[in-house]
Amino acid sequence: MSYTALYRKWRPQTFDDVIGQDHIVRTLKNQIAGKRIAHAYLFCGTRGTGKTSTAKIFAKTVNCQHSIEGNPCNQCELCRDQMEGSGMNVIEIDAASNNGVDNIREIREEVKYSPAKGRYKVYIIDEVHMLSTGAFNALLKTLEEPPPHIIFILATTDPQKIPATILSRCQRFDFRRISIGEMTQQLKKYMEIEQVDIEESALSYIAGIADGSMRDALSILDQCISFYFGEQITLEKVLQVLGAVDTQVYYDMTQALIQQDTQQCIELIQEVQMQGRDLIQFVLGLIKHFRDLLVVRATKEAEGILNHSKEQIQKLKEQSKIVEGNTLLRYIRVFSELESQMKYASQGKVLLEVAVMKLCQPRLEQSNDALLERIRQLEVKLEKGSWLGSQITSIAEKNPTHSSKTTATFSAPPPKPKAVPEEVKKAVGQWNDFKLKFTGPLGGLLKDVEAGYLEGETYYLICPNGILVEELGKRKHVIGEELEKTMGKQFHLQVIEFQEYQKKYQELYGLVQEGQEEDAESSLLNTKVQEMLEHWSQAGVPIQWEES
Known part of the structure; x- marks a missing residue:
C-alpha cells in the first residue's frame, strides 16, 4: 500500500475530531439534530484550519443513515462511499481552475436532478473568491433559491473579494487559527x-x-x-x-545590538550562515524575539500571551530590563523592512550586515531614528559625566606637550575680582545709563529703581516699595551678571526699600540725603498718574494737594 501523508491520514472524520473550532462544530451539529439545515454556507479562515474537512464531515453527516448526536457513523453505505471517494452526493469544485461562467452553468443544470442515494447533494466550492464576476452573477439565482435537495458550501481564505450579494445569501462561519x-x-x-x-x-x-x-x-x-x-x-x-537557529542566538544578537558591538554582530551573522541556516528565517526570528521583549515590558503577566516556558520568559524579562521600548520598536521596523528587501536580493548577507552596522553606529545613517538614537547616547554620556572627560583625555593623548593648555581650554573661566569701594561708587554713578540695557519686564521694573552707596563694597538697589523689592530680589542675579560683564568686577548687590535705605543713611551720617526724599516720593507715583497730572496741568486744571 502506498504511503499516505500525515495531513491526509489524520484528516478529521467526525466533528469531534475537529480541533479549535468548537463554536462552528456546535452550531452545525445542532442544525443537523434540529433539522434546521440551511441551503448555503460560507466557511472563511486561513489555510489549514479545517474548512474543507468540516465541509466534508457536514456533507457526510446530512446523508448519514445512522448519525450519532450530529456526528456521522462512518459505518453506513453512504458514509463509506464518501470516505472511499466513490460517493455521488458530494461534488468538490476548485474555483481557482473552474472559475468561468460555463462551469457555473453546468452546476445550474446538474442541480435539477435529485441525488441517486441519500437526501442531499452537496456542492463544496473551494477558493470561491477566485470565481469571475460573471460566474458569481450566474451563481446568484441558484444560490438564492436552490432545489430543496441541494446544499452549497463555499470555502475561502479571502472573503473580502466575494460580492455582498453572495455573502447575504449564506450563513457565514469564521474559522479561527488553532492555538x-x-x-x-x-x-x-x-x-x-x-x-x-x-x-x-x-x-x-x-x-x-x-x-x-x-x-x-x-x-x-x-x-x-x-x-x-x-x-x-x-x-x-x-x-x-x-534551517532555523537556536533561540540563544537571538539573545546574543540583541545583547550585541544594545551594546553597539558591531564586531560581535558580524561574527554572529557569520556563525549563523556557516551553520547553513536561512538568513531570512534568522531575521524573522529576531523580529519575533523583539516582539516578545516588547510584550514582556508592556504586560504584567506575559505567560498567558507568550508560548514559552517559565525559564524562557524569565530570560526575556531579564533582557527587557536593559533595553528601552523605543529601541525595540526601531529594531522591529528596521528588520521588517530588511526582511522584505532580502526576499529579492542576491546578497542578503550584505544587507543584513549593513543593517546591523547602522543600528550599532547611528552616525552612519541620517534618518530620524538614527538622529534620535544619537541624541539618546549623548544624554546618557552627559548624565554619566564621561563625555567631557573623554574629550579632554583624547586631546591630551594626541598632543601631550599642550595638555596643560587643553585642560585650561575646557576648564571654567577664572572668577572676576571683587569691586573696591571706589569702583562701587563709580558703578552707582553710571546706574541710569546701565539700566537702559534691560528691556521687557525687567526693564519696566528697573524704571523707578535707583542705585546707592553707603559704605564698604555693597551696591544698593533702592526700590520705592516692598513689592518691587520682592520681585527684583528674584532677578538680582541677572543684574549682577550684566553688571559684571560691563564693569569687569564682581559686585555685592543688595535690594533695599527706600525707607530702610534712608534709615541706614541717617545712622551713618546723621542726616537725610539731599534730593533722595523728593526723588523717592515722585517715583512712588504711578507712571499713568503722572501722565494724567501733566495732561491736567497743560489743560489748566488746578491741582490741590492735601496733607493726610
Missing part, C-alpha cells in the same frame, strides 16, 4: 499512535511556526520524521531540518 497549546496536544496524540519518539519542545516549536495551521504542522512533522527516520527527534534536529 499552539491545542495543536501541540493533538500532535502528541498522533505521534504516540505513530510510535514516533519526539520531544514535546520540538512539537511546540513546530506548532508555533505553523502559525495556526494544522496542515502545515503535520507537513513539517512528516518532513522531520522522514529525515530522522528511526531516531529520536529533538528540537535541535527540527531546527536543522527547517
Whole structure:
C-alpha cells in the first residue's frame, strides 16, 4: 500500500475530531439534530484550519443513515462511499481552475436532478473568491433559491473579494487559527499512535511556526520524521531540518545590538550562515524575539500571551530590563523592512550586515531614528559625566606637550575680582545709563529703581516699595551678571526699600540725603498718574494737594 501523508491520514472524520473550532462544530451539529439545515454556507479562515474537512464531515453527516448526536457513523453505505471517494452526493469544485461562467452553468443544470442515494447533494466550492464576476452573477439565482435537495458550501481564505450579494445569501462561519497549546496536544496524540519518539519542545516549536495551521504542522512533522527516520527527534534536529537557529542566538544578537558591538554582530551573522541556516528565517526570528521583549515590558503577566516556558520568559524579562521600548520598536521596523528587501536580493548577507552596522553606529545613517538614537547616547554620556572627560583625555593623548593648555581650554573661566569701594561708587554713578540695557519686564521694573552707596563694597538697589523689592530680589542675579560683564568686577548687590535705605543713611551720617526724599516720593507715583497730572496741568486744571 502506498504511503499516505500525515495531513491526509489524520484528516478529521467526525466533528469531534475537529480541533479549535468548537463554536462552528456546535452550531452545525445542532442544525443537523434540529433539522434546521440551511441551503448555503460560507466557511472563511486561513489555510489549514479545517474548512474543507468540516465541509466534508457536514456533507457526510446530512446523508448519514445512522448519525450519532450530529456526528456521522462512518459505518453506513453512504458514509463509506464518501470516505472511499466513490460517493455521488458530494461534488468538490476548485474555483481557482473552474472559475468561468460555463462551469457555473453546468452546476445550474446538474442541480435539477435529485441525488441517486441519500437526501442531499452537496456542492463544496473551494477558493470561491477566485470565481469571475460573471460566474458569481450566474451563481446568484441558484444560490438564492436552490432545489430543496441541494446544499452549497463555499470555502475561502479571502472573503473580502466575494460580492455582498453572495455573502447575504449564506450563513457565514469564521474559522479561527488553532492555538499552539491545542495543536501541540493533538500532535502528541498522533505521534504516540505513530510510535514516533519526539520531544514535546520540538512539537511546540513546530506548532508555533505553523502559525495556526494544522496542515502545515503535520507537513513539517512528516518532513522531520522522514529525515530522522528511526531516531529520536529533538528540537535541535527540527531546527536543522527547517534551517532555523537556536533561540540563544537571538539573545546574543540583541545583547550585541544594545551594546553597539558591531564586531560581535558580524561574527554572529557569520556563525549563523556557516551553520547553513536561512538568513531570512534568522531575521524573522529576531523580529519575533523583539516582539516578545516588547510584550514582556508592556504586560504584567506575559505567560498567558507568550508560548514559552517559565525559564524562557524569565530570560526575556531579564533582557527587557536593559533595553528601552523605543529601541525595540526601531529594531522591529528596521528588520521588517530588511526582511522584505532580502526576499529579492542576491546578497542578503550584505544587507543584513549593513543593517546591523547602522543600528550599532547611528552616525552612519541620517534618518530620524538614527538622529534620535544619537541624541539618546549623548544624554546618557552627559548624565554619566564621561563625555567631557573623554574629550579632554583624547586631546591630551594626541598632543601631550599642550595638555596643560587643553585642560585650561575646557576648564571654567577664572572668577572676576571683587569691586573696591571706589569702583562701587563709580558703578552707582553710571546706574541710569546701565539700566537702559534691560528691556521687557525687567526693564519696566528697573524704571523707578535707583542705585546707592553707603559704605564698604555693597551696591544698593533702592526700590520705592516692598513689592518691587520682592520681585527684583528674584532677578538680582541677572543684574549682577550684566553688571559684571560691563564693569569687569564682581559686585555685592543688595535690594533695599527706600525707607530702610534712608534709615541706614541717617545712622551713618546723621542726616537725610539731599534730593533722595523728593526723588523717592515722585517715583512712588504711578507712571499713568503722572501722565494724567501733566495732561491736567497743560489743560489748566488746578491741582490741590492735601496733607493726610
